[in-house]
Amino acid sequence: MTKFVIQSHGRLQEWIAEEHGYFADEGLDYVLALGKPASWSATVSSSAEAPDEIKRGAFESYERGRACDVSAACHWTVNMAASAGHGRMWGDAYSVTPSAIFVQPDSAIRTPEDLAGVPIQVGYHSGSHYSTLQALLRFLDLGRIELNFGGVLWGRLALLVDGKAEAGNAFGAPYYLLEQLGFRKILDTTFMIGSLVANDADTGDVEKYFRALRRAQRDLDVEPERYTHYFLRELPERYRATVDVRRMGPGERLVFEPYTREVFERTHRWMEELDLFSEESRGRGGYRDSVLTAVAAE
Secondary structure, rough: OOOEEOOOOOOOOHHHHHHHHHHHHHOEEEEEEOOOOHHHHHHHHOOOOOOOOOOOOOHHHHHHHOOOOOEEHHHHHHHHHOOOOEEEEOOOEEEEOOOEEOOOHHHHHHHHHHHHOOOOOEEEOOHHHHHHHHHHHHOOOOOHOOEEEOOOOHHHHHHOOOOOOOEEEEEEEHHHHHHOOOEEEEEOEEEEEEEEEOOOOOOOHHHHHHHHHHHHHHHHHHHHOOOHHHHHHHHHHHOOOOOHHHHOOOOOEEEOOOOOOHHHHHHHHHHHHHOOOOOOOOOOOOHHHHHHHHHHHO
């Protein structure tokens, strides 16, 4: 029997479940895949100018195929990836992560309207991309929103910290780090995250995985201060001496409620209305074929 491969999303719940043996209690034979992104390298910030835009992100990683049984990404990407047949979206739980657009501490930008025409660092086809649009469209017309696709989360963090970007979207550990470094939060962009299950994954193992995470979430709700030290495992080395994990919040929170047909279809329609995907990449599958639930699997 092969091990159930879990790809970490930089959150605390998997670490808590492993610490307390919740995966083992469920009888899950698993491995945590914790590969470090290339952007952890010091070369991210070695050039004098910001790098060229990177037109690939979470969705493209699903197109290429991830070597795991379950992984997480923003619900927009998981929604589209599942409807394109790159796996199935788990429909019995999702999560919500604090997220925001930050600017430099000495920036003249004070309001969302001040961001008109300002390049905002986001990840292509990733949560920061969609959530920035969703939040800013309340304040600015689409034509006045300027996005710069600055790579993955850690690459965008380096651009901000090294003064090579005026504004950027951050969540997870980088969100708390930027707060501690004095960066100014201009607009909340909190968003939903979904889980994509590989087409050949054992549904019973998926259920075990989420039962363990439910217990971990309860622990995090009760004593968040006990577990924020795990963020140090997610942060690149260059930041560890400057951050105080005791000041951090719990980050992403799992919600054990259904990702409903109405939410699935409304989200998919929003992406199509903004023309965020090419015709070749756009998923055509409906809710029934794209979303997997424990009840449907029985």
